Amino acid sequence: MLAAIVDGVLESFRIGVGFLWTAAWAIIMGLVVTSLVQVYVSKERMAQVLGEDDISGLTKATVFGAASSGCSFGAVAIGKGLFKKGAHAVNVLAFMFASTNLIVELGLMILLLLGWEFLVAELVGGVILIGVMALIVHLTLPENLFDDVRQELNRRDQTNGITEDPTCGMEGTDEYSLTTDSGQTLQFCSAGCMETYEQEVASRGGWRDELLSWGGWYKVGNQYRKEWSMIWKDVVAGFLVSGFVIVFVPQWVWNALFFQGDGLLVSAENAIMGVAIAVISFVGSMGNVPFAVALWGGGISFAGVIAFVYADLITIPVLNVYRKYYGWNVMLYILGVFFVTMAFTGFLMEELFSVLGIVPDLAGGQTATEQTYFEFNYTFFLNVIAFALSGVLLFVYRRGIGGPGQYRDPVCGMRTDDSGPTISFDGQTYYFCSNHCKRSFENHPTDFSRVHQTDSGGTRPQSHEHH
Incomplete structure (x- = not known):
């Protein structure tokens, strides 16, 4: 049996x-x-x-x-x-x-x-x-x-203070939240969704x-x-x-x-x-x-x-x-x-x-x-x-969520540091995650240069002045 x-x-x-x-x-x-x-x-x-x-x-x-x-x-x-x-x-x-x-x-x-x-x-x-x-x-x-x-x-x-994650529609939590420049507090369901939101705000590239x-x-x-x-x-x-x-x-x-x-x-x-x-x-x-x-x-x-x-x-x-x-x-x-x-x-x-x-x-x-x-x-x-x-x-996800650096690639929004490709334009230095993003910027610099770059944890990264 x-x-x-x-x-x-x-x-x-x-x-x-x-x-x-x-x-x-x-x-x-x-x-x-x-x-x-x-x-x-x-x-x-x-x-x-x-x-x-x-x-x-x-x-x-x-x-x-x-x-x-x-x-x-x-x-x-x-x-x-x-x-x-x-x-x-x-x-x-x-x-x-x-x-x-x-x-x-x-x-x-x-x-x-x-x-x-x-x-x-x-x-x-x-x-x-x-x-x-x-x-x-x-x-x-x-x-x-x-x-x-x-x-x-x-x-x-x-x-009850319940808000939806703006990236996926799931319920957000206090653990993953940020305040925009307009004073609005956004809540996210995970660190990944919060990172995606910050990345999208910082990027202007097409798909x-x-x-x-x-x-x-x-x-x-x-x-x-x-x-x-x-x-x-x-x-x-x-x-x-x-x-x-x-x-x-x-x-x-x-x-x-x-x-x-x-x-x-x-x-x-x-x-x-x-x-x-x-x-x-x-x-x-x-x-x-x-x-x-x-x-x-x-x-x-x-x-x-x-x-x-x-x-x-x-x-x-x-x-x-x-x-x-x-x-x-x-x-x-x-x-x-x-x-x-x-x-x-x-x-x-x-x-x-x-x-x-x-x-x-x-x-x-x-x-x-x-x-x-x-x-x-x-x-x-x-x-x-x-x-x-x-x-x-x-x-790629792990590389992104734990990506080093205080800068944001203005083309794709990826977090990056000063070890990658850079360009000086209009008195500012821009940092990129790849040579492809650098070339995209070179082709349309005025479109991408409107984006400020330093990642300070908010939704509007600040630019890095070039001296």
């Missing part, structure tokens, strides 16, 4: 780690792409445009969300910041869903672990879900509910200049680190839990929870139960994809699995965050709207795919226990490349 349990535990770890190994390069590459988009696609007017209660606002919310990857909690925190600044409720909900379901790394994971059919259902169904959700909200939204909540949220945050400098890649490395810090627990938990579920949950449990067979009733029940399992699973973000593999292996229908994948925004821990931010009424309203739209869209995807004849056949592939995960194949080499890229980005 003990030997069987030990063998089961080892097999659970083999499957869970095997899933993680299979998807590692996809997660890393996806997060790199996301980090580049986050850093170099301007979102300054996001809250303003998301205040539009129309198709245009909803479309922009979806696009912004897909370009603003994060874990479920990160998406909810950013959504709160947008909501406080005036974004319409339906656009905030669309933004949160897109930022957790229509992102590059999730799509690659679904493709590798579940197949192209699930990826198509995730993308097409995600757009349909947002449309259905918007329709339901417009038909059922209690009058003045969200306006009253917005006013109360702003009042409470002002009373091409920055991507050829230490400063530009520091921003990407810092964003990449923040992305990982938000999702790694969910990812690891999801992969390990999936292994144990596959090995230790007997088939009769799945048969008891999910109707078997064909027909509209079976699809509908499986979709509803898939969302219900997601609510109580405590696994959010990308961690629910390997869990979905376990459900698929247990014989759950296509509708149930895809509905489960949609539902990472209504797990119990995330619902508790809604309650803290907005109160019980709004939390229950969000739960009801998301539950109905997620279950309905999962059901709709199975019926649509059945008509098209592209519902995947579970019997046609290997089970998780039959698969060999660690081989010298394309996965191995892609993982080596991805891990190397990850190491480079983290090295």
Whole structure:
């Protein structure tokens, strides 16, 4: 008996780690792409445009969300910041869903672990879900509910001194704060975000200049680190839990929870139960994809699995965050709207795919226990490349956050000292992190020389006089 349990535990770890190994390069590459988009696609007017209660606002919310990857909690925190600044409720909900379901790394994971059919259902169904959700909200939204909540949220945050990090939208802390020349106090969630803000204030270079400098890649490395810090627990938990579920949950449990067979009733029940399992699973973000593999292996229908994948925004821990931010009424309203739209869209995807004849056949592939995960194949080499890229980005981040010197490169804003390239212009000396930034300055000195350079810890570095 003990030997069987030990063998089961080892097999659970083999499957869970095997899933993680299979998807590692996809997660890393996806997060790199996301980090580049986050850093170099301007979102300054996001809250303003998301205040539009129309198709245009909803479309922009979806696009912004897909370009603003994060874990479920990160998406909810950013959504709160947008909501406080005036974004319409339906656009905030669309933004949160897109930022957790229509992102590059999730799509690659679904493709590798579940197949192209699930990826198509995730993308097409995600757009349909947002449309259905918007329709339901417009038909059922209690009058003045969200306006009253917005006013109360702003009042409470002002009373408690809560401010959002201006670089990422997360909640700032007193530990990482600075005062601008205008006397405004800004708070940041981390030293990395505060450094990024100071760097952006001190720089005037375009994205091409920055991507050829230490400063530009520091921003990407810092964003990449923040992305990982938000999702790694969910990812690891999801992969390990999936292994144990596959090995230790007997088939009769799945048969008891999910109707078997064909027909509209079976699809509908499986979709509803898939969302219900997601609510109580405590696994959010990308961690629910390997869990979905376990459900698929247990014989759950296509509708149930895809509905489960949609539902990472209504797990119990995330619902508790809604309650803290907005109160019980709004939390229950969000739960009801998301539950109905997620279950309905999962059901709709199975019926649509059945008509098209592209519902995947579970019997046609290997089970998780039959698969060999660690081989010298394309996965191995892609993982080596991805891990190397990850190491480079983290090295650049560490170089930036601990960079020596009291000066700021006027092109990219990178912290630097007097050992690097310098230029004297108009009676002042300017210091650079690289020869590329120096050449950029030489080509357009009047554009960059407006920036003062000494880093005194504030938001306006002072210049260094040349004698």
